[in-house]
Amino acid sequence: MIREHLVKAHPARDGDFRWRGDGVSRVEGLSDAVFGFAVTLLVVSLEVPSTFTELADMMLGVPAFAITFVLLLIVWHAHYKFFRRYGLEDRRTVVLNAGLLFVVLLYIYPLKFLFQTIVGLTMALAAWKLDIAWLDGTREAALGAIRPDQWPALLSIYAVGYIALYGLFALLHRHALSQRDVLELDAVETAITRHSIRESLVMIAVAVLSVVIVLGGAYGLGWPPWVAGFLGGWSYMLIWPAQTIMGKRHDRELTALRAARLAPA
Numbered sequence: 349m350i351r352e353h354l355v356k357a358h359p360a361r362d363g364d365f366r367w368r369g370d371g372v373s374r375v376e377g378l379s380d381a382v383f384g385f386a387v388t389l390l391v392v393s394l395e396v397p398s399t400f401t402e403l404a405d406m407m408l409g410v411p412a413f414a415i416t417f418v419l420l421l422i423v424w425h426a427h428y429k430f431f432r433r434y435g436l437e438d439r440r441t442v443v444l445n446a447g448l449l450f451v452v453l454l455y456i457y458p459l460k461f462l463f464q465t466i467v468g469l470t471m472a473l474a475a476w477k478l479d480i481a482w483l484d485g486t487r488e489a490a491l492g493a494i495r496p497d498q499w500p501a502l503l504s505i506y507a508v509g510y511i512a513l514y515g516l517f518a519l520l521h522r523h524a525l526s527q528r529d530v531l532e533l534d535a536v537e538t539a540i541t542r543h544s545i546r547e548s549l550v551m552i553a554v555a556v557l558s559v560v561i562v563l564g565g566a567y568g569l570g571w572p573p574w575v576a577g578f579l580g581g582w583s584y585m586l587i588w589p590a591q592t593i594m595g596k597r598h599d600r601e602l603t604a605l606r607a608a609r610l611a612p613a
Contacts, residue, residue, distance in 0.1 A: 364536045364602065369435030375445055376431050382449045383424050389456045390416055412464040419459065423452065426517060434524045434531060441523060448516040455509035462506055465494055499577030500566040503558060507580075510555040518548035536605045543598045550590050558583045 369376075390413055397403040427448070494502065521544045524531065528538055558580040565576030 365433050365540055367432045368531060369432045373437055375437055375442055379427060379449060386420060386452055386456050390460055412467045415463045416460050430520055444516055444520050451509060451512045458505050496574045499573050500562045503562045503577050503580045507555040507559045511552050514548040514551040518545050521545045536602060539601055539605055546594060554584055554587050
């Protein structure tokens with residue numbers, strides 16, 4: 349199990365954060381099984397291709413699989429860090445974790461469909477522009493996968509899952525913050541926990557903005573649905589500058605807290 353090997357490799361501390369989860373709990377074991385099952389659902393094909401055409405079709409699904417796999421791995425790593433840092437196994441943590449696992453499983457197929465469609469349409473454009481004959485099947489499949497008027501609904505489904513996922517992460521860290529006396533979090537660890545909550549709230553805010561753009565543009569302002577979907581999708585790029593600005597402020601805060609931690613009493 350990857351989690352168990354990571355725990356053995358880093359048994360005491362995660363940077364400024366002392367680890368309180370000193371072993372893989374049953375909650376984490378179940379979570380890893382769910383994440384593993386989610387990866388299984390992402391597999392491009394469970395059958396060995398019998399012709400080159402089938403092999404080519406399977407390989408065309410690799411980019412969408414890779415993107416979705418990386419996103420799932422990011423969620424898994426955030427989950428791993430939470431349980432290593434806090435080691436909580438109380439009822440509220442179990443319930444919130446169960447909700448998170450439910451969202452992961454529920455949204456695997458919508459997530460895969462979204463990126464398969466985006467990659468497929470990109471390849472369809474390439475096939476049209478470059479006149480690549482062997483991509484004709486991909487072009488037909490991509491163009492038939494979704495109607496232009498369905499993009500607002502698809503982006504909204506994605507945003508709801510995004511909001512639910514990071515809302516649960518925010519609640520998990522909020523619960524850990526409420527237990528800071530029991531967990532004996534110092535000032536640096538408390539600041540990192542608060543920052544984790546703010547990071548999740550930024551993710552939620554961007555997803556809400558995306559829904560407003562998609563639905564407001566398509567149904568309120570009368571934009572073509574694909575235009576509203578395009579702008580709503582690209583709004584997620586705001587995460588990087590927002591997190592960068594917030595991260596620099598957080599780094600300054602940690603620098604001051606580290607100095608106070610090292611100062612003689």
